[in-house]
Amino acid sequence: MQDRDKTGLVFEHxxxxxxxxxxxxxxxxxxxQFAGGETFSEEAVLQLLNRxxxxxxxxxxxxxxxxxxxxRNKMPGGWDGTDVFARYKAAGIALEAADQE
Numbered sequence: 001m002q003d004r005d006k007t008g009l010v011f012e013h014x015x016x017x018x019x020x021x022x023x024x025x026x027x028x029x030x031x032x033q034f035a036g037g038e039t040f041s042e043e044a045v046l047q048l049l050n051r052x053x054x055x056x057x058x059x060x061x062x063x064x065x066x067x068x069x070x071x072r073n074k075m076p077g078g079w080d081g082t083d084v085f086a087r088y089k090a091a092g093i094a095l096e097a098a099d100q101e
């Protein structure tokens with residue numbers, strides 16, 4: 001990454017955005033509240049984004065392993081909604097924190 005070469009790397013959402021961010025927001029907008037009963041509001045959406053909107057950079061091989069484990073677009077069964085790294089742990093992928101610049 002220091003050379004800005006992204007060959008063989010995949011940027012992906014740590015928590016799949018469609019299923020766990022976009023779809024709940026659309027449903028809450030239609031119903032006026034989230035599935036857990038929280039009222040649909042800008043603050044509720046921001047809390048959801050702050051909790052789940054993170055990006056990981058993984059290798060193509062790691063991405064393929066997640067696909068093979070059927071974890072590419074969903075969290076593992078029994079996910080507690082808290083551990084955003086549960087997919088990676090289930091796939092045996094260790095993430096490292098990036099320096100913020």
